[in-house]
Amino acid sequence: MKLPDYPFTAWRFEVRPGIAMSYLDEGPRDAPVVLMLHGNPSWNFYWRHLVLALRERYRCIVPDHVGMGLSDKPDDAPDASPRYVYTLESRIADLTRLLDKLEIDEPLTLAVHDWGGMIGFGWAQAHARQVARLVITNTAAFPLPAAKSLPWQLRFGRDSKLGALAIRRFNAFAAGAARQGVVRPMTPEVRAAYVAPYDSWRNRIATLRFVQDIPLRESDAAFARVAAAGKRLHGFADRPAIIGWGLKDFVFDHLFLEGFARALPNAEVHAYADAGHYVMEDKHEVLAPAIRAFLDRTQA
Numbered sequence: 001m002k003l004p005d006y007p008f009t010a011w012r013f014e015v016r017p018g019i020a021m022s023y024l025d026e027g028p029r030d031a032p033v034v035l036m037l038h039g040n041p042s043w044n045f046y047w048r049h050l051v052l053a054l055r056e057r058y059r060c061i062v063p064d065h066v067g068m069g070l071s072d073k074p075d076d077a078p079d080a081s082p083r084y085v086y087t088l089e090s091r092i093a094d095l096t097r098l099l100d101k102l103e104i105d106e107p108l109t110l111a112v113h114d115w116g117g118m119i120g121f122g123w124a125q126a127h128a129r130q131v132a133r134l135v136i137t138n139t140a141a142f143p144l145p146a147a148k149s150l151p152w153q154l155r156f157g158r159d160s161k162l163g164a165l166a167i168r169r170f171n172a173f174a175a176g177a178a179r180q181g182v183v184r185p186m187t188p189e190v191r192a193a194y195v196a197p198y199d200s201w202r203n204r205i206a207t208l209r210f211v212q213d214i215p216l217r218e219s220d221a222a223f224a225r226v227a228a229a230g231k232r233l234h235g236f237a238d239r240p241a242i243i244g245w246g247l248k249d250f251v252f253d254h255l256f257l258e259g260f261a262r263a264l265p266n267a268e269v270h271a272y273a274d275a276g277h278y279v280m281e282d283k284h285e286v287l288a289p290a291i292r293a294f295l296d297r298t299q300a
Contacts, residue, residue, distance in 0.1 A: 243271075
């Protein structure tokens with residue numbers, strides 16, 4: 001399948017025994033690193049326009065989380081071999097292993113979207129010195145704001161067997177996001193690229209497990225890590241930051257944007273009333289150049 005605006009060759013490495021992680025490594029190997037982390041139900045395809053805008057001058061590292069994109073999609077049944085436990089802690093450990101494998105220990109730019117924020121800021125709790133700059137797009141690094149309830153679509157997938165069935169059997173989450181996550185409709189080719197990795201019951205396991213891992217209460221597995229990240233978010237206020245936000249996102253809405261703006265009061269904010277959750281789809285023509293200019297301007 002030919003992917004629109006995606007002239008990249010993916011690399012793979014064994015992140016755990018028998019489980020391969022796919023990632024992009026574009027740009028000069030001695031250039032400043034930009035680490036881009038996607039969320040659910042997308043994959044590194046989300047970042048393609050930014051990679052194209054940056055790879056001449058920056059080294060773009062863009063992984064597919066296990067179970068997503070071009071990475072392996074192992075089962076999590078107790079008797080599965082290899083077996084993968086789909087939790088936030090697993091994602092943070094995988095990211096650490098990838099950067100160790102690539103021998104990246106210098107300061108980098110952390111770019112995040114959706115679950116990429118919780119993964120990236122979770123990793124940053126132990127690697128704060130490596131975070132030189134931030135690129136933040138429709139994401140979270142703290143628990144659900146008190147003024148917001150979890151949208152019914154997510155609660156349906158998270159907490160009900162029928163919702164889980166819709167995600168695994170009918171690809172409801174990935175297909176729905178490709179339509180509802182934008183204001184400007186995706187072309188059929190782009191929409192097909194977003195859902196292509198999730199073409200079977202087996203290959204949709206991570207899109208469901210991410211939803212089921214959404215932390216709402218202290219008893220949820222990811223809650224403590226996300227709460228800790230939120231408490232430490234203000235500690236990055238001295239780093240250059242740019243925020244690109246689609247205001248039509250019904251999940252990561254203005255309340256999440258306000259949370260980041262409070263913690264990072266010096267951030268450069270680009271908020272778009274005519275963009276949705278996939279802000280890099282709706283606004284890549286203006287947002288990718290803005291991010292490139294921000295990086296060029298703030299490069300030490």
